[in-house]
Amino acid sequence: MPIKQFFYFDAIECLPENVFQFSATTVNIDRNQLAEWKSNLFSQQLNKVSRYYSQEIIFGQDFQHQLSTLKCFLVGAGAIGCEVLKNFWMMGIGCEKEGVIYVSDMDMIEKSNLNRHFLFRPWNIGQMKSNTVAKVMSTWKSSVNIHAFVDRVDSETEHIFDDKFFERLDCVIDAVDNIPTHKYLDYRCVYYRKPLIVSEASGVKSNVQVVVPRISEVYERLTNKKVADHVRSLILEIGCDDLQGNEIEDVPYVNYIFR
Structure with missing residues (x-):
């Protein structure tokens, strides 16, 4: 494979291990019946009026419902944050009544941001990033429940992002570009036992780390x-x-x- 000319990526590990695998000892069904069952399943899914059918046909409707009702906290609405929010919308995260996306960023949009922050336009210069992404996403056809903050996430804002706030979250996404915030969010997520996804980018280089409290190694321990x-x-x-x-x-x- 020509490494410098072709890039291949898959997420095959996301698929269930038992897709269409039946044991003769547990299921009494012949080959023709199984083929008919598969055909009916796909035709029913594909005929559904759902923008998430491609996910539902792989992971199931229950899984899609779980995505739609997630409560996620995105810290940072910059280049990475815009991509994360786009992916959230395409996946349907926070699109049902019980779900919500919280996003916080204390920075204003600058002209130099426009070539990397695809949700922003020239007339948004001078506006707060978090408020702007919330307004943009609310205009999309299948809008999400999104709530914007313009506060730094650190020890000085724990009266805003308090115990009740973190306890109702399902996950936290760290899309900022400074080490102190990475370590602070790592500490809070470990304390409240919330999954944390840390994303970092510098030029064409990037890194993603998933921190699952009590299962994976924490961010601070790795960086130290x-x-x-x-x-x-x-x-x-x-x-x-x-x-x-x-x-x-x-x-x-x-x-x-x-x-």
């Missing part, structure tokens, strides 16, 4: 690990030559390479 000198040198050589030796913090990337 010391990298051996020979590993540090190799990482600088193969993919991070624009960084200095004391600036390497992408330890998940290091672990991935050496597994």
